Amino acid sequence: MELRPVEFQRFSEMVRRHSGIHLGTVKNELLRARLAKRMRALSLTSFREYYQMVLTDETGEELARMLDVVTTNKTEFFREDKHFTLLTQKLLPELLKEAAQRPDKTLRIWSAACSSGEEPYTLAMCALEAAGVGDVKVKILATDLSSRMLHRAVTGVYEKGKTQGVPLTLLQKYFESEGKGDERTYRAGEALRSVIQFHRFNLNDGPFPFRNSFDVIFCRNVMIYFEQATQFELVGKMAGVLRKGGYFFTGLAESLLAIKHPLKPIASSVYVKP
Numbered sequence: 001m002e003l004r005p006v007e008f009q010r011f012s013e014m015v016r017r018h019s020g021i022h023l024g025t026v027k028n029e030l031l032r033a034r035l036a037k038r039m040r041a042l043s044l045t046s047f048r049e050y051y052q053m054v055l056t057d058e059t060g061e062e063l064a065r066m067l068d069v070v071t072t073n074k075t076e077f078f079r080e081d082k083h084f085t086l087l088t089q090k091l092l093p094e095l096l097k098e099a100a101q102r103p104d105k106t107l108r109i110w111s112a113a114c115s116s117g118e119e120p121y122t123l124a125m126c127a128l129e130a131a132g133v134g135d136v137k138v139k140i141l142a143t144d145l146s147s148r149m150l151h152r153a154v155t156g157v158y159e160k161g162k163t164q165g166v167p168l169t170l171l172q173k174y175f176e177s178e179g180k181g182d183e184r185t186y187r188a189g190e191a192l193r194s195v196i197q198f199h200r201f202n203l204n205d206g207p208f209p210f211r212n213s214f215d216v217i218f219c220r221n222v223m224i225y226f227e228q229a230t231q232f233e234l235v236g237k238m239a240g241v242l243r244k245g246g247y248f249f250t251g252l253a254e255s256l257l258a259i260k261h262p263l264k265p266i267a268s269s270v271y272v273k274p
Contacts, residue, residue, distance in 0.1 A: 083252075
Protein backbone atom coordinates (compact mmCIF):
# COMPACT_ATOMS: atom_id res chain seq x y z
CA MET A 1 0.00 0.00 0.00
CA GLU A 2 1.21 3.45 -0.89
CA LEU A 3 0.96 6.30 1.59
CA ARG A 4 0.33 9.31 -0.60
CA PRO A 5 1.82 12.71 0.37
CA VAL A 6 -1.59 14.13 1.26
CA GLU A 7 -2.30 11.11 3.48
CA PHE A 8 1.11 11.37 5.12
CA GLN A 9 0.40 15.02 5.87
CA ARG A 10 -2.94 14.19 7.47
CA PHE A 11 -1.53 11.46 9.68
CA SER A 12 1.59 13.42 10.64
CA GLU A 13 -0.55 16.40 11.66
CA MET A 14 -2.77 14.11 13.73
CA VAL A 15 0.30 12.62 15.43
CA ARG A 16 1.77 16.08 16.09
CA ARG A 17 -1.49 17.44 17.46
CA HIS A 18 -2.03 14.58 19.90
CA SER A 19 1.53 13.67 20.93
CA GLY A 20 3.79 16.58 20.02
CA ILE A 21 5.89 14.28 17.82
CA HIS A 22 7.01 15.89 14.57
CA LEU A 23 7.33 13.51 11.62
CA GLY A 24 9.49 14.98 8.87
CA THR A 25 8.85 13.94 5.30
CA VAL A 26 11.76 11.49 5.52
CA LYS A 27 9.59 9.46 7.91
CA ASN A 28 7.09 8.61 5.18
CA GLU A 29 8.22 5.01 4.79
CA LEU A 30 8.46 4.45 8.55
CA LEU A 31 4.93 5.76 9.08
CA ARG A 32 3.59 3.73 6.15
CA ALA A 33 5.06 0.48 7.50
CA ARG A 34 3.85 1.03 11.04
CA LEU A 35 0.34 2.06 10.08
CA ALA A 36 0.07 -0.81 7.59
CA LYS A 37 0.73 -3.29 10.39
CA ARG A 38 -2.19 -1.91 12.39
CA MET A 39 -4.41 -1.81 9.30
CA ARG A 40 -3.75 -5.49 8.56
CA ALA A 41 -4.94 -6.32 12.07
CA LEU A 42 -8.17 -4.44 11.29
CA SER A 43 -8.51 -5.89 7.75
CA LEU A 44 -8.44 -2.41 6.24
CA THR A 45 -7.09 -1.87 2.73
CA SER A 46 -6.58 1.89 2.43
CA PHE A 47 -4.94 4.60 4.51
CA ARG A 48 -7.89 6.88 3.81
CA GLU A 49 -10.23 4.33 5.39
CA TYR A 50 -8.00 3.99 8.45
CA TYR A 51 -7.68 7.77 8.86
CA GLN A 52 -11.46 8.13 8.86
CA MET A 53 -11.73 5.34 11.42
CA VAL A 54 -9.30 7.05 13.79
CA LEU A 55 -10.93 10.42 13.21
CA THR A 56 -14.48 9.23 13.95
CA ASP A 57 -13.73 6.86 16.84
CA GLU A 58 -15.38 8.70 19.75
CA THR A 59 -13.79 6.37 22.33
CA GLY A 60 -10.29 7.52 21.40
CA GLU A 61 -9.08 3.92 21.62
CA GLU A 62 -7.91 3.67 18.02
CA LEU A 63 -6.10 6.98 18.28
CA ALA A 64 -4.23 5.60 21.29
CA ARG A 65 -3.36 2.45 19.35
CA MET A 66 -2.19 4.46 16.36
CA LEU A 67 0.09 6.61 18.53
CA ASP A 68 1.31 3.41 20.15
CA VAL A 69 2.57 1.94 16.87
CA VAL A 70 4.02 5.24 15.66
CA THR A 71 6.18 6.06 18.69
CA THR A 72 9.83 5.02 18.77
CA ASN A 73 10.91 2.95 21.77
CA LYS A 74 14.63 2.50 22.21
CA THR A 75 16.08 2.07 25.68
CA GLU A 76 18.43 -0.01 27.80
CA PHE A 77 19.59 -0.36 31.39
CA PHE A 78 22.06 2.36 32.47
CA ARG A 79 21.76 4.02 29.06
CA GLU A 80 24.05 7.07 28.88
CA ASP A 81 25.74 5.83 32.03
CA LYS A 82 27.46 9.15 32.84
CA HIS A 83 24.10 10.39 34.03
CA PHE A 84 23.74 7.56 36.51
CA THR A 85 27.31 7.96 37.73
CA LEU A 86 26.65 11.64 38.48
CA LEU A 87 23.30 10.84 40.03
CA THR A 88 24.70 8.11 42.29
CA GLN A 89 27.98 9.68 43.34
CA LYS A 90 26.98 13.32 43.77
CA LEU A 91 23.31 14.18 43.46
CA LEU A 92 21.44 11.45 45.32
CA PRO A 93 23.37 11.78 48.62
CA GLU A 94 22.42 15.46 48.91
CA LEU A 95 18.87 14.89 47.74
CA LEU A 96 18.36 12.11 50.29
CA LYS A 97 19.59 14.40 53.08
CA GLU A 98 17.04 17.01 52.01
CA ALA A 99 14.26 14.44 51.75
CA ALA A 100 15.03 13.20 55.26
CA GLN A 101 14.12 16.66 56.63
CA ARG A 102 10.65 16.66 55.07
CA PRO A 103 7.56 15.52 56.99
CA ASP A 104 6.88 12.70 54.50
CA LYS A 105 10.59 11.75 54.14
CA THR A 106 10.06 10.91 50.46
CA LEU A 107 12.37 11.22 47.47
CA ARG A 108 10.37 11.58 44.27
CA ILE A 109 11.67 10.79 40.78
CA TRP A 110 9.87 10.92 37.44
CA SER A 111 10.96 8.82 34.48
CA ALA A 112 9.07 10.43 31.61
CA ALA A 113 8.79 8.41 28.39
CA CYS A 114 9.97 5.29 30.25
CA SER A 115 9.38 2.93 27.29
CA SER A 116 9.74 -0.73 28.33
CA GLY A 117 10.94 0.11 31.83
CA GLU A 118 14.72 -0.15 31.77
CA GLU A 119 15.20 3.48 32.81
CA PRO A 120 12.89 3.52 35.87
CA TYR A 121 14.25 0.18 37.07
CA THR A 122 17.77 1.61 36.73
CA LEU A 123 16.72 4.70 38.68
CA ALA A 124 15.18 2.49 41.35
CA MET A 125 18.40 0.52 41.76
CA CYS A 126 20.46 3.71 42.05
CA ALA A 127 18.09 5.33 44.54
CA LEU A 128 17.70 2.23 46.71
CA GLU A 129 21.44 1.69 46.82
CA ALA A 130 22.00 5.32 47.81
CA ALA A 131 19.19 5.30 50.40
CA GLY A 132 20.46 2.14 52.07
CA VAL A 133 18.66 1.29 55.32
CA GLY A 134 17.71 4.89 56.06
CA ASP A 135 14.15 6.03 56.66
CA VAL A 136 13.76 7.96 53.38
CA LYS A 137 11.13 6.46 51.09
CA VAL A 138 11.75 6.31 47.34
CA LYS A 139 8.86 6.86 44.94
CA ILE A 140 9.33 6.70 41.17
CA LEU A 141 6.67 7.66 38.66
CA ALA A 142 7.25 6.01 35.28
CA THR A 143 5.10 7.19 32.37
CA ASP A 144 4.87 6.59 28.66
CA LEU A 145 2.48 7.24 25.81
CA SER A 146 2.62 3.63 24.61
CA SER A 147 0.33 1.16 26.35
CA ARG A 148 2.24 -1.65 24.68
CA MET A 149 5.56 -0.53 26.17
CA LEU A 150 4.01 0.07 29.58
CA HIS A 151 2.69 -3.49 29.62
CA ARG A 152 6.22 -4.77 29.07
CA ALA A 153 7.53 -2.44 31.76
CA VAL A 154 4.95 -3.59 34.31
CA THR A 155 5.73 -7.21 33.50
CA GLY A 156 9.38 -6.42 34.24
CA VAL A 157 10.83 -9.47 32.48
CA TYR A 158 13.95 -9.06 30.35
CA GLU A 159 15.96 -11.43 28.20
CA LYS A 160 19.53 -12.13 29.25
CA GLY A 161 20.91 -9.93 26.50
CA LYS A 162 18.83 -6.97 27.66
CA THR A 163 20.46 -6.99 31.12
CA GLN A 164 24.08 -6.76 29.96
CA GLY A 165 24.37 -3.20 31.24
CA VAL A 166 23.36 -4.13 34.79
CA PRO A 167 26.30 -4.77 37.16
CA LEU A 168 26.26 -8.39 38.31
CA THR A 169 25.88 -7.47 41.99
CA LEU A 170 22.78 -5.41 41.24
CA LEU A 171 21.38 -8.01 38.88
CA GLN A 172 21.65 -10.68 41.57
CA LYS A 173 20.28 -8.39 44.26
CA TYR A 174 17.28 -6.89 42.47
CA PHE A 175 16.24 -9.44 39.82
CA GLU A 176 14.96 -13.00 39.91
CA SER A 177 16.55 -15.34 37.41
CA GLU A 178 14.28 -17.67 35.42
CA GLY A 179 15.32 -20.39 32.98
CA LYS A 180 18.78 -21.47 31.88
CA GLY A 181 21.43 -20.63 29.29
CA ASP A 182 20.40 -18.43 26.40
CA GLU A 183 16.76 -18.84 27.43
CA ARG A 184 17.37 -17.24 30.82
CA THR A 185 15.29 -14.19 31.69
CA TYR A 186 15.39 -11.78 34.61
CA ARG A 187 12.31 -10.52 36.41
CA ALA A 188 12.41 -7.29 38.42
CA GLY A 189 12.07 -8.17 42.09
CA GLU A 190 9.69 -6.78 44.68
CA ALA A 191 12.20 -4.23 45.97
CA LEU A 192 12.14 -2.49 42.58
CA ARG A 193 8.45 -2.97 41.89
CA SER A 194 7.41 -1.56 45.25
CA VAL A 195 8.90 1.89 44.54
CA ILE A 196 7.70 2.34 40.92
CA GLN A 197 4.25 3.27 39.67
CA PHE A 198 3.65 2.93 35.92
CA HIS A 199 1.04 5.08 34.20
CA ARG A 200 0.11 6.00 30.64
CA PHE A 201 0.69 9.72 30.21
CA ASN A 202 0.86 12.10 27.27
CA LEU A 203 3.58 14.74 27.68
CA ASN A 204 1.67 16.87 25.18
CA ASP A 205 -1.20 17.26 27.67
CA GLY A 206 -1.12 20.08 30.11
CA PRO A 207 -0.94 21.49 32.61
CA PHE A 208 0.55 18.56 34.50
CA PRO A 209 -1.75 17.28 37.28
CA PHE A 210 0.83 16.26 39.90
CA ARG A 211 0.21 17.20 43.52
CA ASN A 212 3.83 16.76 44.61
CA SER A 213 6.95 18.15 42.95
CA PHE A 214 9.85 15.93 41.90
CA ASP A 215 13.45 15.88 43.08
CA VAL A 216 14.66 14.39 39.80
CA ILE A 217 13.09 14.26 36.34
CA PHE A 218 14.48 12.14 33.52
CA CYS A 219 13.07 13.19 30.14
CA ARG A 220 15.72 11.81 27.82
CA ASN A 221 15.75 11.27 24.06
CA VAL A 222 12.18 12.50 23.73
CA MET A 223 12.42 16.13 22.72
CA ILE A 224 14.42 15.28 19.59
CA TYR A 225 11.05 14.26 18.12
CA PHE A 226 9.40 17.61 18.99
CA GLU A 227 9.39 20.95 17.24
CA GLN A 228 11.06 23.83 19.11
CA ALA A 229 7.77 25.37 20.23
CA THR A 230 6.70 22.04 21.71
CA GLN A 231 10.09 21.64 23.39
CA PHE A 232 9.75 25.10 24.96
CA GLU A 233 6.31 24.29 26.31
CA LEU A 234 7.38 20.89 27.65
CA VAL A 235 10.49 22.18 29.43
CA GLY A 236 8.39 24.89 31.03
CA LYS A 237 5.90 22.35 32.34
CA MET A 238 8.70 20.08 33.55
CA ALA A 239 10.38 22.94 35.39
CA GLY A 240 7.04 23.75 36.97
CA VAL A 241 6.80 20.35 38.67
CA LEU A 242 10.49 20.17 39.61
CA ARG A 243 11.36 21.01 43.20
CA LYS A 244 13.73 23.93 43.81
CA GLY A 245 17.18 22.39 43.88
CA GLY A 246 15.90 19.45 41.84
CA TYR A 247 17.58 18.05 38.74
CA PHE A 248 16.39 17.68 35.15
CA PHE A 249 18.06 15.22 32.76
CA THR A 250 17.74 15.26 28.97
CA GLY A 251 19.36 12.94 26.45
CA LEU A 252 23.00 13.56 25.57
CA ALA A 253 21.96 14.33 22.00
CA GLU A 254 19.49 16.96 23.17
CA SER A 255 20.21 20.59 23.98
CA LEU A 256 18.19 23.34 25.63
CA LEU A 257 20.45 26.12 24.30
CA ALA A 258 17.83 27.41 21.88
CA ILE A 259 15.06 27.30 24.48
CA LYS A 260 14.33 29.91 27.13
CA HIS A 261 13.95 28.18 30.49
CA PRO A 262 14.61 28.76 34.24
CA LEU A 263 17.06 25.87 34.66
CA LYS A 264 20.81 26.09 35.14
CA PRO A 265 23.17 23.60 33.40
CA ILE A 266 25.56 21.73 35.71
CA ALA A 267 26.80 18.96 33.41
CA SER A 268 26.20 17.60 29.93
CA SER A 269 22.40 17.45 29.54
CA VAL A 270 21.87 17.90 33.29
CA TYR A 271 20.18 20.96 34.78
CA VAL A 272 19.24 22.20 38.24
CA LYS A 273 16.29 24.38 39.24
CA PRO A 274 17.78 27.32 41.21
